[in-house]
Amino acid sequence: MVLTTEQQAILNGEKGETLAKVMKTLVMYGEAFGAEKMVPITSKYNHLVTSFGLKVMAPVYDLMQQLLDAGVASGQKFSVDPRPLDKNVPANFLQNFVFNKFMYTKQDFYEKQLMELGLLDEDAFTCACYMDEVGNKPQKGEVLSWAESSAVVYANSVLGARCNRNSGIIDIMGSIVGYVPYFGLLTDEGRKATWVVKVETTKKPEAQLLGSAIGMKVMEDVPYVVGLDKWLGTELDDAACAYLKDFGAATASNGAVGLYHIDKLTPEAVELGESLIVEGAKEYVIDDAELQRVQDNYPVIWKNPDATPKLCFVGCPHLSLQQLKDWTEKVEQGLKDSGNKKVLIPTVFTAPPKVLEAFEKTEYAARLKATGVITSYICPLMYMNNPLCKKMPVITSSNKLRTYTSARYYTDAQILQAITKGGKV
């Protein structure tokens, strides 16, 4: 890699040993992918993935402390993934004990570190930082040092920004030195599609199921998806963006997708069309049967597969304001149809703190509360990633949550039926 005089000076230790190690990490990271240079980060804000003060992650907090002790700080303010705990979310005595006394004992300490390193504010905890209410929304072509797989794939695909699938810690190291190695999804070549995915379903495919199928098939490659405009249209309106948020999260967690193009819809596909597809690209056809096959093959790891669900999570990644409103109407209608007054399963809808704040100002908030649904800013994944929750039959419409926990995946329609009408899904 060829470094500028300034970058080389940092690497040589002229600005301290710790900063030299940060630069060495980034140089080695870039060289692993054949990067020949570092390029400046051009986004206003960064986004970090590590939001949780888990005791076992002590090496991460030790490293952060080394950075703070050396007087280095992020050159950008940043948002960060959701908090792991919220007292509004149902938890029994034992769960609360494990959460607070065993698992997340470093939470307060780590949040203090984040504030010192450059956290935007106390409400900047969400995986969907790009929502208007949150305000960390990069522009097309901007270079980022973000982590959080669902945010990275959204920024690349829907916003047209440029970001590799950086790991936690690498994310903040980029904004400490102000540069990232130039490779992969930062380059024009790396943004070309090596797969063509043809959507040939007879109805609008479930976003998180379609994303799961594509992620498992293409792994970390870039897919160019045709046939989805039939269901989403050709405008990136609220509905399309919410769909792509959920779709992308599933491609990134069930596989390792960092960028997708949707024909006639996402910015680079609109601009460059099929010239984005490399010669000899592989093909994957998705019809109703293929989606059913994918869903049927998810492992069921509940001890009793027929257990009555004890908790339902919707909102991984976090819901948008419009999604909260839409769900409110659907839950109300479902309850009306079934003659029930409140949801039959404890249900939590998760969204960014600032979206929840905006939601509370609408008439929908009281209506949703009346259905018995709880709203929270929590990260459902962090809530569930422990043996106690593993024993609980939890249902979700999030394929990301399904991937990492014992939660069982159902489509939005199936979830609605389960929480409003009950019975076997």
Added chain:
Amino acid sequence: MKQFKGRVVTPGEVTAEAVVTTQGFNTLASLQMPLQFGDKEVKCSDQNNAELHGKPLIHKALCLPQTIGSTTGGLVLYCACALGKNPACMLFANPIDSLAAAGAILADVWVEGVTMPVVDSLGDEFLNYVKDGMMITVKADGVVEVDG
């Protein structure tokens, strides 16, 4: 014994028993639970990976195409190394992905006294040949010897 030649991502020499996955290795799903709850054998907790689920990973030669999943993957791998609960080495059939590279490099630069050789680009033939339980020796120049 069969030899394969790959590219050294992080250096080192080691001999260990193989555990093999032919699907992407989801680092967060595989390692976070055993690390968090003190599983000394670091048994893989990824329910979506039938080849590895429940198998010990500590001190093994982890043979894989690439890692997949969320971007905490790199720091989970870094933590595994810092806590001494990492695989003996990671051997990739494909070119390494950004999360695995980050985890291995963070450990190499920031953790004293930890060596986890990582070799990538060993090719599909490597992953077709190697099976659970085979003994593997990683050389400093990226040569991987598989003793079947």
